[in-house]
Amino acid sequence: MREFGILLSIVSILIGILLLVAPKVLVKLGEQTNRLYNIDGLVYRNRYVFGAVLLIAGGFMVYSTL
Numbered sequence: 001m002r003e004f005g006i007l008l009s010i011v012s013i014l015i016g017i018l019l020l021v022a023p024k025v026l027v028k029l030g031e032q033t034n035r036l037y038n039i040d041g042l043v044y045r046n047r048y049v050f051g052a053v054l055l056i057a058g059g060f061m062v063y064s065t066l
Contacts, residue, residue, distance in 0.1 A: 002065050005061055005064075005065045006061070006062065006065050008058075008061060009057075009058040009059070009060075009061030009062045009065070010058070010062075011058075012054045012055075012057055012058030012061065013054070013055060013058035013062075015051075015054050016050075016051045016052070016053075016054030016055035016058060017051070017055070018051075019043070019047045019048075019050055019051030019054065020047070020048065020051040020052075020055075023044060023047055026044075027040070027044070
């Protein structure tokens, strides 16, 4: 279970960084993988909030699992 938490935290940190630095990369990924649910508009309108929350959550997850 610890490994799963670390994996999720790393993914969260990566997505948070991409939201803050290179949102166009996530747009391209979203176009390919987002066929069932379309929440792109909400996330990209609030990308700084989502990016910061994901970075904090990922950092906390790494800290709490080590």
